Amino acid sequence: MSLREQLCEYGRRAVDLGLVIGTSGNLSVRQGDLVAVTPSGVALDRLTPELCPIVDVSGHLVEGDTQPSSETPMHLAVYEATDALAVVHTHSVFGTVVATTMTELPPVHYNALALGGVVKVAEYATYGTPELAANVRTALEGKQAALMANHGGVTIGPTLEQAFEATRLLEWLCEVYVRGLAVGKPAILTDDQLAAVVERALNPPSFPRRP
Ligand SMILES: [Zn+2]
Numbered sequence: 001m002s003l004r005e006q007l008c009e010y011g012r013r014a015v016d017l018g019l020v021i022g023t024s025g026n027l028s029v030r031q032g033d034l035v036a037v038t039p040s041g042v043a044l045d046r047l048t049p050e051l052c053p054i055v056d057v058s059g060h061l062v063e064g065d066t067q068p069s070s071e072t073p074m075h076l077a078v079y080e081a082t083d084a085l086a087v088v089h090t091h092s093v094f095g096t097v098v099a100t101t102m103t104e105l106p107p108v109h110y111n112a113l114a115l116g117g118v119v120k121v122a123e124y125a126t127y128g129t130p131e132l133a134a135n136v137r138t139a140l141e142g143k144q145a146a147l148m149a150n151h152g153g154v155t156i157g158p159t160l161e162q163a164f165e166a167t168r169l170l171e172w173l174c175e176v177y178v179r180g181l182a183v184g185k186p187a188i189l190t191d192d193q194l195a196a197v198v199e200r201a202l203n204p205p206s207f208p209r210r211p
Contacts, residue, residue, distance in 0.1 A: 036053075053068045103121050
């Protein structure tokens with residue numbers, strides 16, 4: 001699948017899964033110095049490959065007649081600072097709830113390790129600005145995910161599929177935490193408990209064949 005076709009596929013899935021309403025999110029995928037990004041002002045379930053512009057990593061338009069998403073500077077800042085090859089940004093409901101009420105998402109489930117443990121909330125700045133891009137870059141250090149204050153979430157990955165799955169996981173973790181708060185005080189996993197999970201993952205149980 002071409003980079004642009006991938007954007008169409010995952011744009012549709014993001015809308016189908018309720019992670020994005022209309023134009024309230026953007027995706028990009030990188031190959032070498034080129035980045036295919038979703039266009040500004042087109043609903044993510046209405047994309048066609050021709051509608052998706054291609055920019056280079058320094059932000060020059062290389063191909064396409066549409067304007068790149070207004071969050072493209074944030075995507076490019078992430079590519080500059082990490083070895084990610086895909087970035088997914090949405091205004092998903094539970095991610096945005098956490099991003100408007102907290103400064104971080106604590107690890108209440110061991111699956112949070114897949115995102116780097118604690119998910120930090122990047123300080124608020126106006127969308128599309130270099131300030132927001134810098135704040136996201138800081139919050140993402142050593143992580144696969146960050147939240148953006150009063151805005152939404154962003155995840156990265158070595159493929160668009162992995163960045164997209166990270167967005168689904170981030171939303172699930174935020175939902176568990178928010179729903180947990182409605183019931184009681186969610187217990188937060190300790191560093192020791194998280195280290196034990198890593199240890200376990202490195203040493204999975206073995207099932208020898210019956211003689
Ligand atoms: Zn946004």
